[in-house]
Amino acid sequence: MNKVEDLKEDFQQTVNFIYKCDEHIFKIKNWALITSSAVIAFSVSQSKDELVFTNLVLLAGFIYLELIYKSFQDTAIEHCNDLSERIDGFLAGNEVENISDGYKHSYGRKLVYPAVTHVFSLLKNRNRWHILNFYALLAVFSVGAYFVSKYLA
Numbered sequence: 001m002n003k004v005e006d007l008k009e010d011f012q013q014t015v016n017f018i019y020k021c022d023e024h025i026f027k028i029k030n031w032a033l034i035t036s037s038a039v040i041a042f043s044v045s046q047s048k049d050e051l052v053f054t055n056l057v058l059l060a061g062f063i064y065l066e067l068i069y070k071s072f073q074d075t076a077i078e079h080c081n082d083l084s085e086r087i088d089g090f091l092a093g094n095e096v097e098n099i100s101d102g103y104k105h106s107y108g109r110k111l112v113y114p115a116v117t118h119v120f121s122l123l124k125n126r127n128r129w130h131i132l133n134f135y136a137l138l139a140v141f142s143v144g145a146y147f148v149s150k151y152l153a
Contacts, residue, residue, distance in 0.1 A: 003099055004090050011083040014076050021073035025066050029134065032062035036138045040145040049149045055142040063135045067119040070128065 036055050043051035086099050122128050 004087065007083055007087055007090075007099070007103075011080060011087065014080045014083065017076045018073055018080065021069045021076070024069045025073075028062055028066045028069070032059060032135065032138060035062075036142060040142060044145060044149045047149075049146050052142050052146040052149075056139055059135050059139055059142070063131065064116075064119060066131060067122050068114060070122055070131070071114040071119060074122075 035058055039055045039058065040052055043049060082103075086103065090099050123132050
């Protein structure tokens with residue numbers, strides 16, 4: 001197999017990993033929504049209104065999990081961009097020998113389990129605020145459910 005074919009294979013594997021991260025992120029959001037709904041329903045039905053506030057701790061855990069996968073996905077996207085530039089260079093007529101300068105096969109070498117500070121620092125990026133908005137909205141519903149249950153009691 002030649003160098004360009006190796007790059008194309010690595011590119012496809014990296015794109016597949018990015019899609020896999022998207023699937024996991026989607027599942028985490030679904031579990032967060034289902035768990036929040038269950039906690040709210042249980043606390044209201046059992047007249048244990050304060051139990052709704054445990055939902056806030058659960059939501060912090062779910063946002064942490066989602067941001068871990070987003071960190072992995074960002075690393076894979078960086079690798080994918082590097083591969084794209086190399087393949088574009090080849091298609092533009094650059095030397096095949098230069099195409100692999102500094103190249104390391106597989107994004108997996110770059111993946112490291114991120115520190116807690118790094119995970120939450122992803123929220124500084126405005127393109128990630130939709131993640132925070134989703135969980136903030138679930139938190140507002142949780143707190144709102146507490147006040148609604150007090151009002152109905």
